[in-house]
Each structure stands twice: as C-alpha cells, then as structure tokens.
Amino acid sequence: MEELFSKSFLSILRRSERVMVSTGAGISAESGVPTFRGPGGLWNDFKPEELATPQAFKRDPKKVWEWYDWRRQLLAKVDPNPGHHALAALEKIVPQFFLFTQNIDGLHQKAGNKTVYELHGSIWQVRCTREAKPAFEMHENPISQLPPICGCGAPLRPNVVWFGENLPADITAMAWEVAKACDAFFLIGTSATVQPAASLPWVAKENGAIVVEINPEETPATEIADESFRANAGMILPQLVEALKNHHG
Numbered sequence: 049m050e051e052l053f054s055k056s057f058l059s060i061l062r063r064s065e066r067v068m069v070s071t072g073a074g075i076s077a078e079s080g081v082p083t084f085r086g087p088g089g090l091w092n093d094f095k096p097e098e099l100a101t102p103q104a105f106k107r108d109p110k111k112v113w114e115w116y117d118w119r120r121q122l123l124a125k126v127d128p129n130p131g132h133h134a135l136a137a138l139e140k141i142v143p144q145f146f147l148f149t150q151n152i153d154g155l156h157q158k159a160g161n162k163t164v165y166e167l168h169g170s171i172w173q174v175r176c177t178r179e180a181k182p183a184f185e186m187h188e189n190p191i192s193q194l195p196p197i198c199g200c201g202a203p204l205r206p207n208v209v210w211f212g213e214n215l216p217a218d219i220t221a222m223a224w225e226v227a228k229a230c231d232a233f234f235l236i237g238t239s240a241t242v243q244p245a246a247s248l249p250w251v252a253k254e255n256g257a258i259v260v261e262i263n264p265e266e267t268p269a270t271e272i273a274d275e276s277f278r279a280n281a282g283m284i285l286p287q288l289v290e291a292l293k294n295h296h297g
C-alpha cells in the first residue's frame with residue numbers, strides 16, 4: 049500500500065525545530081461546528097455584513113447577540129475531535145510548537161494544547177462597549193438577557209474580531225514573528241481568504257518554511273503548499289502524529 053507520508057517529508061518534519069500551525073473553522077467541522085463558507089457554512093444563512101461587523105452590532109445588538117448566543121449553546125455541547133487531539137499530541141513531540149487559530153470556539157484548549165494564540169478572539173469572553181476595561185470570561189449559557197449589560201449600563205459585546213476591526217496587536221505581531229522563523233508551517237481547515245491571517249503561509253514560505261496544507265478543498269494557498277492533503281483534518285492529523293512518532297530517519 050502506498051504510504052500517505054513520504055520518508056523525506058517525515059524527515060523534514062522530524063528535523064523541524066520550530067513548527068507553526070494555523071487553523072480555521074474546518075478543524076472544528078468534525079466536532080459538528082458549522083464552517084463559515086462552503087456547504088453548510090454559517091454565511092449561507094446569515095450575511096456577514098449583517099452580523100459580524102461593528103456597524104451591525106451598533107444597529108441591532110440584540111440580533112447579533114442572538115446569533116452568538118445560538119453559537120455558544122451549540123459549542124457548549126461539542127467536544128474536540130481527533131484533529132484537535134492530534135495537535136495536542138503534536139505539541140508534545142515538537143521542540144517549539146506554536147498554535148495560532150482564527151477560531152473563537154476554545155476547542156484547541158479543551159483538547160489540551162497549552163498555549164493557543166486566538167487571532168479572532170474568543171466567544172467565551174465579553175467586553176464593555178463603553179469602558180476600556182479588559183475582556184472577561186462569561187459562561188452563562190444561554191444568556192438570560194440579550195444584549196448582556198455591563199455594570200456601567202452599556203451593552204457588553206463578544207470579545208471577537210469583526211470585519212474592519214484590528215486583530216489583537218500582540219498576537220498578530222507574534223504570528224508574524226513565528227511565521228518568519230518557523231521551519232514548518234501547517235495550514236489546516238481554513239479557506240485562507242480572510243486577512244490578515246490569510247497572509248501567514250506566504251510569510252512562512254518566503255522565509256524558507258515547508259508549507260503543508262490540510263483541507264478537503266483547494267484554497268488560494270494551495271499554490272504555495274509543498275504538501276497538500278486533500279482530506280479531513282481528523283483523518284490526516286492522527287496518522288501524521290503516529291507516523292512522526294515512529295519515524296527515526
């Protein structure tokens with residue numbers, strides 16, 4: 049039977065000191081979380097400009113919160129899948145491992161990854177829309193009053209990054225720093241269309257990293273990928289981790 053991973057590919061990964069992983073909604077698809085785009089995607093039923101923008105929130109905070117409350121209820125019921133668990137296992141066998149995610153669902157943390165850099169925030173955190181106070185965890189589920197209200201009387205908002213908003217500056221700077229210095233870069237379960245996260249594989253490639261894509265569909269980043277696995281992350285990642293553990297070349 050033809051091997052899924054070539055010996056030379058496994059040798060490169062085995063020799064990689066610094067591994068960067070960048071995940072998107074597709075890694076959580078096998079947990080039952082809808083992706084944004086493509087079949088069954090969240091955006092098929094909801095227009096992003098109606099829900100994932102600061103303007104939409106200002107216009108109708110209750111409507112935006114109903115969408116987030118629905119997603120929080122769904123997320124509370126799901127568990128990490130074999131793809132998430134394999135990344136937690138990979139963290140243990142790689143000398144320096146960096147996991148960046150566009151996901152806000154918290155499933156990487158639930159799978160056991162120690163440090164997860166959340167580029168688009170967390171659905172489990174909220175912050176005041178008036179006071180410049182730090183975001184905080186809120187796990188009430190479902191939320192009894194929509195929108196939830198801060199002690200100061202202003203609406204709270206989900207601590208996520210909407211279109212037209214800046215990503216957290218420290219995490220973005222860290223992502224660029226790691227992408228420039230990594231030996232191997234994994235792009236997993238993202239359509240690679242939303243900036244600035246979509247640029248990360250190019251940054252890694254330009255700085256000499258091997259770029260590996262895991263996605264059942266092609267994406268704009270496929271053209272620069274050194275290895276593309278056209279399959280589900282939950283199928284490929286556990287086999288890759290096993291193969292790496294057993295590879296001594």
Ligand code: BJW
Pocket residue numbers: 071072073074075077078083084085086089100150151152168208209210211212213214215236237238239240241242243244262263264265267279280281282
């Ligand atoms: C599987 C699978 C399985 C299925 N296994 N795979 C430069 C150029 C052009 C535009 C811009 C630019 N800079 C900024 C912009 C504007 C904008 C942007 O990128 N727009 C594009 C749509 C063109 N970007 C922004 O506004 C960002 N801010 C910014 O850049 O600030 C500076 C700035 C401000 C103003 C002007 C200019 C600059 C912010 C982006 C915030 C994105 N927010 C969201 C919502 C977050 C909160 C929430 O979840 O509600 O983040 S949108 C949504 O898309 C969400 C996701 O994180 C993000 C990416 O989606 P992702 O993860 O890729 O999911 P999908 O569904 O697209 O793809 C899933 C993939 O999985 C598919 O490929 C499947 O095939 C695959 N898959 N099953 C593996 N089992």
